[in-house]
Amino acid sequence: MLIRLSNLCKVYNTGGVEVHALRDIDLGIDRGEFVAICGPSGSGKSTLMHILGCLDRPTSGSYFLDDTPISGYNDKELSKIRNRNIGFVFQSFNLIQQLTVRENVGLPLLYNRVPVDEIQKKVIDILGDVELEKRMLHRPAELSGGEQQRTAIARAIINDPSILLADEPTGNLDTRIGQEIMSIFSRLHKDGKTIVVVTHNDAVASYAERQINLMDGMIGL
Ligand SMILES: Nc1ncnc2c1ncn2[C@@H]1O[C@H](COP(=O)(O)OP(=O)(O)OP(=O)(O)O)[C@@H](O)[C@H]1O
Ligand SMILES: [Mg+2]
Known part of the structure; x- marks a missing residue:
């Protein structure tokens, strides 16, 4: 099993008000699975994604990634895991407006100190996969929503992560582009x-292949 959560809880404490965003989550995801997480607004979906993606830590419980217990890892250790294993796609694309498509997509490799000629080659390859070669020198404001999201997907997969996490990736797109x-x-x-x-x-x-329903921070039927 690639991902295993056991008795996982997340409590936010803002100004003395406690919000139990995730309650006793037990969840396993196999390597190679395609899972959808559904549930009403406020049910804890994004909180769960942040924890799965090592952007945040649970308040209690365990997270095993590839059988390694990572719930106790500090920020530096988590960011290492994230860089190596996880790609993110967000509803609002989260591209850097000042950078071109090519630069946005290559950024994760630049952070990992990959040589520039290797970056160029990989970026062109991946932009071919998402049919964006012709938009390489455009900035995000010069792209359609679908093109921006394809750029974000290219950026998310350029490091060849084993896990791809997407939080409402089609939320800002019309039905056809969402498809x-x-x-x-x-x-x-x-x-x-x-x-x-x-x-x-x-x-x-x-x-x-499988749908997981969240309700009030708990997994339902
Ligand atoms: N940083 C935070 N600080 C305090 N409370 C938070 C924080 N983030 C989320 N919450 C609370 O935790 C609960 C779950 O939020 P979360 O964002 O995970 O919901 P969601 O299912 O993604 O909702 P949506 O569909 O609207 O995106 C909500 O009640 C929310 O108000
Ligand atoms: Mg959300």
């Missing part, structure tokens, strides 16, 4: 990636 984005995830899944997608939309969830 295009989900077809890319399906293709990546066929290529062996483990994919977790948060969505409110049943049609989007139907691309996944």
